[in-house]
Amino acid sequence: MKIVCRCEDITEEDIIKAIEEYGCETLAELKQLLRLGMGHCQGRTCLILTAKILARKTGKSLNEILPSFRPPAVAVEIGLIGGENGK
Amino acid sequence: MESKADVVIVGAGINGCALAYEVAKRGKDVVILEKNYIAYGATGRCGAGIRQQWSTKENAMLAKKSVEIFERLSDELGHDIGLRQGGYLIAIHDEDEMKQAKKNVEMQKSIGLPVRIIYEDEIKEIAPILNPEGMNAIAATFCPTDGHANPFKTTYAYAKSAERMGAKIYRFTEVKNIKTSDKKIEKVVTNKGEIKTEYVVNCAGAWSKEIAKMVGIEMPNKPVRKEALVTEPLKRIFDCMVISFKHGIYFSQQEEGQILGGIPSPEEKSGYYTEPTFSFLKHMSYMLGKYAPPLKYVNILRQWTGFYDVTPDALPILGKTEIEGFIQCNGFSGHGFMIAPMTARLLAQLICNEKMDMSIDRLSQNRFKEKIIKEKSVVG
Numbered sequence: 001m002k003i004v005c006r007c008e009d010i011t012e013e014d015i016i017k018a019i020e021e022y023g024c025e026t027l028a029e030l031k032q033l034l035r036l037g038m039g040h041c042q043g044r045t046c047l048i049l050t051a052k053i054l055a056r057k058t059g060k061s062l063n064e065i066l067p068s069f070r071p072p073a074v075a076v077e078i079g080l081i082g083g084e085n086g087k
Numbered sequence: 088m089e090s091k092a093d094v095v096i097v098g099a100g101i102n103g104c105a106l107a108y109e110v111a112k113r114g115k116d117v118v119i120l121e122k123n124y125i126a127y128g129a130t131g132r133c134g135a136g137i138r139q140q141w142s143t144k145e146n147a148m149l150a151k152k153s154v155e156i157f158e159r160l161s162d163e164l165g166h167d168i169g170l171r172q173g174g175y176l177i178a179i180h181d182e183d184e185m186k187q188a189k190k191n192v193e194m195q196k197s198i199g200l201p202v203r204i205i206y207e208d209e210i211k212e213i214a215p216i217l218n219p220e221g222m223n224a225i226a227a228t229f230c231p232t233d234g235h236a237n238p239f240k241t242t243y244a245y246a247k248s249a250e251r252m253g254a255k256i257y258r259f260t261e262v263k264n265i266k267t268s269d270k271k272i273e274k275v276v277t278n279k280g281e282i283k284t285e286y287v288v289n290c291a292g293a294w295s296k297e298i299a300k301m302v303g304i305e306m307p308n309k310p311v312r313k314e315a316l317v318t319e320p321l322k323r324i325f326d327c328m329v330i331s332f333k334h335g336i337y338f339s340q341q342e343e344g345q346i347l348g349g350i351p352s353p354e355e356k357s358g359y360y361t362e363p364t365f366s367f368l369k370h371m372s373y374m375l376g377k378y379a380p381p382l383k384y385v386n387i388l389r390q391w392t393g394f395y396d397v398t399p400d401a402l403p404i405l406g407k408t409e410i411e412g413f414i415q416c417n418g419f420s421g422h423g424f425m426i427a428p429m430t431a432r433l434l435a436q437l438i439c440n441e442k443m444d445m446s447i448d449r450l451s452q453n454r455f456k457e458k459i460i461k462e463k464s465v466v467g
């Protein structure tokens with residue numbers, strides 16, 4: 001058993017099963033189905049690894065598959081951003 | 088790809104997938120054409136809240152009937168949809184809102200919803216994390232059977248079940264044109280080939296306007312950009328969705344423990360621009376701190392954007408059009424997830440010439456020729 005996404009506890013088998021069962025071709029689909037890359041590190045560890053698995057399984061090039069990242073770049077505290085008076 | 092089908096659905100969001108299931112269940116050949124992947128549109132970006140507390144009877148009925156379907160849906164489809172019914176708590180900020188709330192509650196009760204007005208003590212009892220003073224709330228309405236479901240699980244459950252019944256879903260297949268003759272649907276042209284069909288259903292969400300144009304129908308819908316954010320997962324602290332019409336805020340704790348919510352961004356514009364903004368992040372964080380002070384110490388993991396497909400009265404556009412076989416299923420104005428199960432059932436009945444569970448005549452696009460009654464209970 002190989003863990004690919006440590007934050008959300010997802011294995012290589014989970015990913016391959018989803019690709020085969022649902023015909024996934026994109027990282028976005030795997031995120032939706034498995035919560036892959038949605039953990040604390042926001043996929044900075046697992047998405048590249050998963051992209052390689054997808055490339056291997058679908059025959060697409062790695063460039064076609066590479067992830068997009070949603071901000072913020074690192075986790076930030078609500079109080080720190082919101083402040084006391086919204087200014 | 089198929090050379091013909093009974094029904095071609097444009098868009099594999101919650102509405103396209105639910106409709107494909109309902110139509111395939113009735114024995115028709117159905118094809119869904121999706122230019123990206125399942126749940127790429129608003130469905131994959133939404134709060135997936137399920138609320139029956141509306142000001143218009145049409146929305147309230149569609150939502151109530153949908154909740155009845157949601158409650159049995161995991162069993163019916165054989166896939167868990169992650170339904171949680173922790174209620175919706177809607178803040179009331181002043182006497183004007185109280186007047187409207189009383190009117191809404193009366194109508195909602197008349198159709199059998201277990202909704203009631205609650206005050207400070209009960210607000211805190213239901214969601215101890217809330218600070219009614221910071222919320223500027225004098226009371227709230229609460230309906231315990233409201234809730235939310237997992238949008239991905241629900242959409243994939245419908246999609247998988249539709250496929251089991253024989254429906255075909257073509258992803259990465261874009262509808263480029265729709266051919267008609269004598270005001271009647273003839274065929275659909277895609278980047279991967281053409282399909283002859285009798286029915287085309289426009290479930291293209293914020294892109295519906297463009298699909299309608301292909302058959303010469305102008306729609307009043309506007310795509311409006313919306314932002315949302317999600318925090319790290321926490322142990323369960325509250326069960327209800329919290330919303331305010333005045334502030335436009337909504338937030339809830341999801342199944343896995345994260346807080347998900349949104350608010351109109353100060354620099355909101357119409358159009359298809361998708362970059363998330365810092366001003367949204369700041370405004371939402373500030374308001375979350377006001378509504379639920381302990382959340383100030385919680386980390387935000389991610390923010391994103393999506394589109395509401397907004398009509399002039401915030402009610403969906405459903406049903407037949409002047410082009411025979413061209414059916415509308417769009418204009419959901421920010422609440423198209425929660426009413427999808429009933430919408431799909433009704434449109435399937437319409438397409439299959441069955442007796443309909445309720446009339447959707449008032450939701451046809453023709454209504455914009457007359458005076459409209461606007462839905463008042465909108466957020467986000």
Ligand SMILES: Cc1cc2nc3c(=O)[nH]c(=O)nc-3n(C[C@H](O)[C@H](O)[C@H](O)COP(=O)(O)OP(=O)(O)OC[C@H]3O[C@@H](n4cnc5c(N)ncnc54)[C@H](O)[C@@H]3O)c2cc1C
Binds near residue numbers: 393
């Ligand atoms: C931030 C946010 C929060 C929300 N919160 C809630 C909520 O709490 N509760 C709720 O009920 N609703 C909510 N909504 C609204 C809800 O998400 C939508 O109303 C609903 O998902 C619409 O589903 P749909 O299937 O009609 O459209 P969509 O999910 O938008 O799907 C349309 C599909 O059509 C495809 N398409 C477009 N053009 C073409 C073409 N030419 N060819 C082929 N395919 C095409 C798109 O790729 C897309 O996949 C929210 C929306 C947003 C943005």
Ligand code: FES
Binds near residue numbers: 004005036037038039
């Ligand atoms: S390892 Fe996958 S989200 Fe962190």
